[in-house]
Amino acid sequence: xxxxxQCSMPLVSLSNRAxxxxxxxxxxxxxxxxxxxxxxxxxxxxxRGRRFQLRCAAKPETVKKVCDIVKKQLALPDESAxxxxxxxxxxxxxxxxTVEIVMGLEEEFGITVEEExxxxxxxxxxxxxxxxxxxxxxx
Amino acid sequence: xxxxxxxxxxxxxxxxxxxxYLEGAMSxxxxxxxxxxxxxxxxxxxxxxxxxxxxxDYNIREYTKRRTIDSFRHNATLSDPSQISTAxxxxxxxxxVVKRQAVVYSLYDSPLRSVMELQQVPx
Numbered sequence: 001x002x003x004x005x006q007c008s009m010p011l012v013s014l015s016n017r018a019x020x021x022x023x024x025x026x027x028x029x030x031x032x033x034x035x036x037x038x039x040x041x042x043x044x045x046x047x048r049g050r051r052f053q054l055r056c057a058a059k060p061e062t063v064k065k066v067c068d069i070v071k072k073q074l075a076l077p078d079e080s081a082x083x084x085x086x087x088x089x090x091x092x093x094x095x096x097x098t099v100e101i102v103m104g105l106e107e108e109f110g111i112t113v114e115e116e117x118x119x120x121x122x123x124x125x126x127x128x129x130x131x132x133x134x135x136x137x138x139x
Numbered sequence: 140x141x142x143x144x145x146x147x148x149x150x151x152x153x154x155x156x157x158x159x160y161l162e163g164a165m166s167x168x169x170x171x172x173x174x175x176x177x178x179x180x181x182x183x184x185x186x187x188x189x190x191x192x193x194x195x196d197y198n199i200r201e202y203t204k205r206r207t208i209d210s211f212r213h214n215a216t217l218s219d220p221s222q223i224s225t226a227x228x229x230x231x232x233x234x235x236v237v238k239r240q241a242v243v244y245s246l247y248d249s250p251l252r253s254v255m256e257l258q259q260v261p262x
């Protein structure tokens with residue numbers, strides 16, 4: 001704590017308003033306060049998470065097609081529930097299975113998935129989104 | 140001495156193949172010292188499956204894919220670093236073979252297609 005106060009720089013004013021003497025700021029997200037020689041724990045300001053997340057959803061038929069390919073690749077029964085949110089790992093796929101799924105999708109849709117992109121695919125929805133994106137750029 | 144009756148182009152190609160073979164063996168031996176990462180193994184797996192697609196013949200294409208998948212599944216249980224390195228080096232040499240053979244097969248491609256390649260059964 002002491003080291004934090006020592007290395008921090010005093011602020012004279014913020015938005016034309018004087019701060020309480022002894023208030024020091026080390027970086028924009030951490031504030032330390034000391035009144036009459038008594039120091040208090042530093043307050044860390046954390047950015048709030050985004051409330052709304054925009055997502056470019058894939059076409060339902062693409063998702064369905066991907067689900068069918070995943071079922072076929074992992075030899076899952078027809079009654080097993082595979083949705084857009086299904087993770088490959090949760091369906092019992094290992095890293096080799098994931099590569100096989102991506103290769104199967106490439107053949108089915110006539111696209112080429114880059115190696116970096118292929119590693120980021122973990123769910124059916126991820127795969128469907130990427131396929132739609134690649135098909136758009138291809139067209 | 141046996142090659143004297145052969146045309147010069149055959150001698151040069153035979154020499155080239157022997158050099159390529161030796162180079163492949165040397166590079167495999169050199170690369171077997173370092174243990175490959177999981178990403179490298181998956182990259183090799185992907186490359187082999189991609190190379191298998193290049194075969195124009197359905198049977199060879201499917202055989203290569205099946206053989207690749209089975210081999211990787213079989214070697215997935217390996218834990219000894221030297222065995223992993225050896226298997227990886229062998230896989231890399233096989234990738235070179237697959238790429239080379241795919242080119243050769245495409246040069247002598249038959250216009251006939253397998254019945255398995257038809258989208259729907261004609262009967």
